[in-house]
Amino acid sequence: MLEIIKGGVCAAQGFTASGIHAGIRKNRTKKDLALIYSSARASAASVYTTNKVKGAPLAVTKAHIADGYAQAIVCNSGNANTCNANGVEVAEATCLALGNELGIPASDIVVASTGVIGQPLDITPIVNGIPALVAELGDHSDDAAEGIMTTDTKKKEIAVSFTVGGKTCKIGGIAKGSGMIHPNMATMLVFITTDCAISPKMLQKALSSDIETTFNMVSVDGDTSTNDMVTVLANGLAGNDEITAEGADFNAFMQALNTVTVFLCKKIAGDGEGATKMLECSVSGAKDEFAAKTVAKSVICSSLVKAAMFGADANWGRVLCAIGYSGAEVDVNKIAVSFISKKGEIKVCENGAGVEFSEEKAKEILLEEEIVIKVCLGDGNACSVAWGCDLTYDYVKINGDYRT
Amino acid sequence: MLEIIKGGVCAAQGFTASGIHAGIRKNRTKKDLALIYSSARASAASVYTTNKVKGAPLAVTKAHIADGYAQAIVCNSGNANTCNANGVEVAEATCLALGNELGIPASDIVVASTGVIGQPLDITPIVNGIPALVAELGDHSDDAAEGIMTTDTKKKEIAVSFTVGGKTCKIGGIAKGSGMIHPNMATMLVFITTDCAISPKMLQKALSSDIETTFNMVSVDGDTSTNDMVTVLANGLAGNDEITAEGADFNAFMQALNTVTVFLCKKIAGDGEGATKMLECSVSGAKDEFAAKTVAKSVICSSLVKAAMFGADANWGRVLCAIGYSGAEVDVNKIAVSFISKKGEIKVCENGAGVEFSEEKAKEILLEEEIVIKVCLGDGNACSVAWGCDLTYDYVKINGDYRT
Numbered sequence: 001m002l003e004i005i006k007g008g009v010c011a012a013q014g015f016t017a018s019g020i021h022a023g024i025r026k027n028r029t030k031k032d033l034a035l036i037y038s039s040a041r042a043s044a045a046s047v048y049t050t051n052k053v054k055g056a057p058l059a060v061t062k063a064h065i066a067d068g069y070a071q072a073i074v075c076n077s078g079n080a081n082t083c084n085a086n087g088v089e090v091a092e093a094t095c096l097a098l099g100n101e102l103g104i105p106a107s108d109i110v111v112a113s114t115g116v117i118g119q120p121l122d123i124t125p126i127v128n129g130i131p132a133l134v135a136e137l138g139d140h141s142d143d144a145a146e147g148i149m150t151t152d153t154k155k156k157e158i159a160v161s162f163t164v165g166g167k168t169c170k171i172g173g174i175a176k177g178s179g180m181i182h183p184n185m186a187t188m189l190v191f192i193t194t195d196c197a198i199s200p201k202m203l204q205k206a207l208s209s210d211i212e213t214t215f216n217m218v219s220v221d222g223d224t225s226t227n228d229m230v231t232v233l234a235n236g237l238a239g240n241d242e243i244t245a246e247g248a249d250f251n252a253f254m255q256a257l258n259t260v261t262v263f264l265c266k267k268i269a270g271d272g273e274g275a276t277k278m279l280e281c282s283v284s285g286a287k288d289e290f291a292a293k294t295v296a297k298s299v300i301c302s303s304l305v306k307a308a309m310f311g312a313d314a315n316w317g318r319v320l321c322a323i324g325y326s327g328a329e330v331d332v333n334k335i336a337v338s339f340i341s342k343k344g345e346i347k348v349c350e351n352g353a354g355v356e357f358s359e360e361k362a363k364e365i366l367l368e369e370e371i372v373i374k375v376c377l378g379d380g381n382a383c384s385v386a387w388g389c390d391l392t393y394d395y396v397k398i399n400g401d402y403r404t
Numbered sequence: 405m406l407e408i409i410k411g412g413v414c415a416a417q418g419f420t421a422s423g424i425h426a427g428i429r430k431n432r433t434k435k436d437l438a439l440i441y442s443s444a445r446a447s448a449a450s451v452y453t454t455n456k457v458k459g460a461p462l463a464v465t466k467a468h469i470a471d472g473y474a475q476a477i478v479c480n481s482g483n484a485n486t487c488n489a490n491g492v493e494v495a496e497a498t499c500l501a502l503g504n505e506l507g508i509p510a511s512d513i514v515v516a517s518t519g520v521i522g523q524p525l526d527i528t529p530i531v532n533g534i535p536a537l538v539a540e541l542g543d544h545s546d547d548a549a550e551g552i553m554t555t556d557t558k559k560k561e562i563a564v565s566f567t568v569g570g571k572t573c574k575i576g577g578i579a580k581g582s583g584m585i586h587p588n589m590a591t592m593l594v595f596i597t598t599d600c601a602i603s604p605k606m607l608q609k610a611l612s613s614d615i616e617t618t619f620n621m622v623s624v625d626g627d628t629s630t631n632d633m634v635t636v637l638a639n640g641l642a643g644n645d646e647i648t649a650e651g652a653d654f655n656a657f658m659q660a661l662n663t664v665t666v667f668l669c670k671k672i673a674g675d676g677e678g679a680t681k682m683l684e685c686s687v688s689g690a691k692d693e694f695a696a697k698t699v700a701k702s703v704i705c706s707s708l709v710k711a712a713m714f715g716a717d718a719n720w721g722r723v724l725c726a727i728g729y730s731g732a733e734v735d736v737n738k739i740a741v742s743f744i745s746k747k748g749e750i751k752v753c754e755n756g757a758g759v760e761f762s763e764e765k766a767k768e769i770l771l772e773e774e775i776v777i778k779v780c781l782g783d784g785n786a787c788s789v790a791w792g793c794d795l796t797y798d799y800v801k802i803n804g805d806y807r808t
Contacts, residue, residue, distance in 0.1 A: 053728030053736050053756075083724055085757045117721025118758040223708045223722070224729035303625040303707070304803055311804030317521025318627070320487055324457030325628035332457050352457075353489045354522040393797045399708055400715030 002259055003161045008141025011159030011172040012195035013237035014039040018136035019147030022129030024115075024122070025078035033126065034147030035098070035133050036073040036191055041108065042235035044070035045204035047211055049228035055080050056087025057111045058229060060095065064107050068200025070233060073110040073191050074098050074133075075148050077176070081113040081121040082226045090121050097127045101134045110231050112189055114150055114176060117226060145174040148189055151398055152178045156267040162196075162256040164249045167240035169196035171253075173260045177268040178220065190215065190230040190264055196253055197236035198243040206254050207232050214261040217293065217386040219301045220272035232257075269387035270370070274394030277369045279309055281386045285377040291328040292377075292384035298326030299373055300388035309371060310390035314339060314362035316348040319373060334378035341368035406663055407565045412545025415563030415576040416599035417641035418443040422540035423551030426533030428519075428526070429482035437530065438551030439502070439537050440477040440595055445512060446639035448474035449608035451615055453632035459484050460491025461515045462633060464499065468511050472604025474637060477514040477595050478502050478537075479552045481580070485517040485525040486630045494525050501531045505538045514635050516593055518554055518580060521630060549578040552593055555802055556582045560671040566600075566660040568653045571644035573600035575657075577664045581672040582624065594619070594634040594668055600657055601640035602647040610658050611636050618665040621697065621790040623705045624676035625799070636661070673791035674774070678798030681773045683713055685790045689781040695732040696781075696788035702730030703777055704792035713775060714794035718743060718766035720752040723777060738782035745772035 010017050015038050022033040044065040048058050064070060074094060081087045091111045099106035113121065136143070145155040159172030177188030198206070207230065215230060236242065243249045270278035281299040286292035299305055302322040308315040316337050323330060337349040343365045348357050365371075414421050419442050426437040448469040452462050468474060478498060485491045495515045503510035517525065540547070549559040563576030581592030602610070611634065619634060640646065647653045674682035685703040690696035703709055706726040712719040720741050727734060741753040747769045752761050769775075 049729075051725065051728040052734060053724045080721070083721060083753070083757050116719075117725060118753065120758075223706055223725060226721075226725050226728060302627055303799075304627045307800050307803030310800060313804065315520075317484070317487060317630075320457045321455065321521060321627060321630050324455040324630060325453075330456060349487070349522065353487050354524075391800055391803075393800050395707075396711050396714060396795055396797050396800060399711030399795075400717065 002256060005159045005161050005170065007159045008157035008172045009036050009144060009174050009191060009193045010139045010141045012170040012193045014195060014235050015193045016137040017140050017144040018133055018138065019140065019143030020129055020133050020136060023125035024076050031143060031147040032076055032078045033129050033133055034075045034144040035137065036144055036193060037102065037137055038071050038233055038235045040235045040237060041069050041071045042233040043068060043198055043200040043203045044110065044231065044233055045200065045207045046229060046231045047207055049225055051224050051226045053083065053226045055082040055113055055227035056084065057081055057091045057113045058227065059088060060091040061110045061112065064109060069108065070110050071104050071108040072098065072102060073231060075112040075189060076126060077114050077148050077150050079113060079115040079119060079121045080117045080227050083118040084120050086120065090123050093123050094126050097130050101130050112229055114148065114189055114227055141174060148176040150176060150178060151273050152176050152271055154271050156264055158260055158263045160256055160259050162252055164196055164240040164252050167238050169194060169238040169240060171196065171256045171260055173264055175264040175268055178271055178273045188228055188268060192232040192260060194232065194234045195236065195238040196234055197238065197240050198234045198253060202243050202250060203232055203234050206257055210254065210257050210261055214258065214265050217297060218265050218269050219297065219388050265387050269389050272389035273398045274392040275389030276392055277309060277371055277390050279371050279373060279388045279390065281373045281375065283375045283377065284383045285379055286382040287329055287380040289382045289384065291330065292382040294326045294328040295323050295330065295375060296384045296386035298322045299375065300386040303391055306388065306391035309366065310392050312363050312366035314348055314359065314366060320349065323375065330377055331379050336376040336378065338374040339365050340372040340374055341365045341370060343368055406660060409563045409565050409574065411543065411563045412561035412576045413440050413548060413578050413595060413597045414543045414545040416574040416597045418599060418639050419597045420541040421544050421548040422537055422542065423544065423547030424533055424537050424540060427529035428480050435547060435551040436480055436482045437533050437537055438479045438548040439541065440548055440597060441506065441541055442475050442637055442639045444639045444641060445473050445475045446637040447472060447602055447604040447607045448514065448635065448637055449604065449611045450633060450635045451611055453629055455628050455630045457487065457630045459486035459517055459631035460488065461485055461495045461517045462631065464492060464495040465514045465516065468513060473512065474514050475508050475512040476502065476506060477635060479516040479593060480530060481518050481552055481554050483517060483519040483523060483525045484521045484631050487522040488524050490524065494527050497527050498530050501534050505534050516633055518552065518593055518631055545578060552580040554580060554582060555677050556580050556675055558675050560668055562664055562667045564660055564663050566656055568600055568644040568656050571642050573598060573642040573644060575600065575660045575664055577668055579668040579672055582675055582677045592629065592632055592672060596636040596664060598636065598638045599640065599642040600638055601642065601644050602638045602657060606647050606654060607636055607638050610661055614658065614661055614665055618662065618669050621701060622669050622673050623701065623792050624673065669791050673793050676793035677802045678796040679793035680796055681713060681775055681794050683775050683777060683792045683794065685777045685779065687779045687781065688787045689783055690786040691733055691784040693786045693788065695734065696786040698730045698732040699727050699734065699779060700788045700790035702726045703779065704790040707795055710792065710795035713770065714796050716767050716770035718752055718763065718770060724753065727779065734781055735783050740780040740782065742778040743769050744776040744778055745769045745774060747772055
């Protein structure tokens with residue numbers, strides 16, 4: 001059985017983590033360098049942004065895990081190391097310095113960066129910080145989670161235990177992501193660790209399949225980042241028979257992975273830049289999965305829907321509008337829409353037209369922090385869920401002057 | 405030669421217009437019903453939103469101009485007449501009442517609505533207002549322009565004179581559009597009148613071709629409206645030989661039409677909901693026109709670019725990011741970016757990486773009300789231009805509680 005446990009990326013056997021202020025950021029109270037380390041070499045899988053402008057660390061990581069294995073993850077915040085002439089050199093130098101300190105090959109290190117694009121990343125504070133970063137390694141998932149934050153207001157971490165072949169396994173993850181969030185293929189920065197034994201090939205398969213219904217269904221602002229990346233390390237210390245094919249064990253792993261990823265998706269959506277509430281669009285009755293996903297994402301991405309939710313305004317016409325321009329095949333005359341929160345559910349549209357409803361009750365429901373926009377297309381059996389957040393004054397404030 | 409003239413939709417011979425407060429809106433100081441009338445039956449062409457959820461007036465208009473001709477345009481603001489069970493009936497009843505008053509068939513009337521979606525439109529104030537609306541007909545393009553406004557802060561009208569086959573022709577237009585602006589195929593509400601003689605077929609051809617590089621390249625918020633529509637009436641009173649094929653006369657008409665549409669595009673973009681500045685993204689050096697348009701539109705639609713422009717922040721990394729996720733084929737290492745306003749031009753990125761620039765000078769340039777984001781892809785000869793606006797606190801304010 002699945003069980004939520006403490007420990008984040010340090011919950012699984014053999015994993016330690018740390019986070020320090022190395023001086024990449026001027027603000028000395030903010031950690032800006034994070035490390036996750038496995039005592040044993042681990043199967044590694046990654047997915048990356050589809051943005052053609054890619055951060056230099058992504059190219060370096062891709063090369064380093066081409067053999068299917070890695071042992072550590074290092075990540076700085078405060079600078080994306082993207083669109084810099086010497087970006088790859090700086091990322092390689094980071095791995096080299098860290099590999100020396102840890103006594104492992106640089107090619108077994110996953111490297112990531114997040115922050116401003118197009119400003120050269122100074123290697124000096126990183127190299128100077130590495131001894132302290134390694135010295136601090138311990139049960140410090142929360143320090144690592146803080147070290148990767150940018151405009152995030154909350155740390156995002158989770159861990160669960162599950163059983164594979166009679167052995168108890170653990171899987172945990174941390175994530176950052178608040179702005180420039182509209183993943184396609186991969187997303188934001190998410191680091192997941194597990195002691196489950198699974199081959200690199202099956203690990204990649206599990207991750208690539210999972211993100212299609214999790215991180216790729218999150219949007220904060222429609223901007224697909226240049227540095228999105230999700231990495232999983234699996235060191236096998238739980239002692240289960242290595243998962244090398246589909247079957248019950250693989251399914252158990254997929255379920256645990258999905259629990260971690262869905263949790264982190266909601267955390268990222270709810271902590272979107274300037275957000276006051278998390279929005280979930282739940283679509284059912286679609287012709288096929290493509291239609292369901294297209295509709296769910298279109299609703300969650302609509303600036304007008306997002307602004308209406310900020311104002312707790314049951315302006316469902318905007319939901320219909322977003323369904324209509326989504327590009328999905330739908331029969332407008334069959335659409336029903338409800339708003340749901342812990343204060344209840346209210347139906348606002350049926351058969352593509354408005355129904356009478358209490359504006360007061362709708363306001364009460366929409367003033368909550370977690371809102372579900374339920375869309376029934378009445379046109380088939382496919383379902384989908386997407387996550388986002390409201391559009392607020394603070395989003396504009398944060399992004400009107402991000403660099404200062 | 406083309407010349408800018410006064411008169412809006414009443415500049416062309418035989419056209420009169422009016423706008424009144426009929427009582428569709430509660431605010432008695434705001435006109436909410438507009439009429440444009442041609443003394444002679446006119447060639448008519450229209451393009452409509454591609455949103456699958458379509459306002460009832462669009463279906464009625466499509467049927468009415470199926471024969472290629474119309475004589476009047478009526479439009480209400482304050483209610484979109486969309487997602488209502490009786491929407492088509494109300495739109496037809498409007499045309500019937502107006503046709504009786506004008507003494508023309510209801511089937512020669514173009515009908516449009518704009519405002520809130522999903523609230524039944526009461527026919528009573530419209531029917532009661534029609535006698536006054538018709539009585540007011542005259543050189544009142546500005547009243548009609550006001551009658552179709554919603555959250556617009558400025559009336560949008562223009563007219564130009566041009567020559568076809570030795571005859572002086574005139575063409576003029578009015579537009580509304582401030583939110584839910586991300587046209588696809590057609591856009592917003594734009595009504596254009598001309599006394600040029602042109603067949604319905606060639607008029608439709610001119611319009612359908614023109615919007616590909618004009619209204620379809622405007623975005624305020626990425627939301628493609630349910631009620632977008634551009635209509636042109638051409639009554640032939642200028643006395644030129646009717647344009648029935650491509651050639652010099654058709655080109656002269658296309659040029660005049662394009663002058664009107666580009667002007668209205670910029671006005672709509674600059675008056676986007678909450679906007680403090682108009683943004684133009686000018687792309688050159690693209691592989692092909694598709695790539696040029698895709699890149700221009702992606703930059704203009706990026707929430708992060710829009711917010712940075714609001715803050716006059718030369719955060720060009722966001723421009724690169726938006727180019728990268730646009731889906732267009734580009735070579736990142738060849739991209740150059742400059743910001744231009746009447747205060748000058750500043751280059752911020754070359755060969756896909758940052759160049760040193762004066763932040764002070766950049767700020768001075770970006771504090772202006774019209775900003776050009778110049779993108780050179782260095783990869784071919786295709787060009788494109790797109791128009792949009794910044795993302796501001798007021799956009800959130802306006803849309804957080806639009807219905808009250």
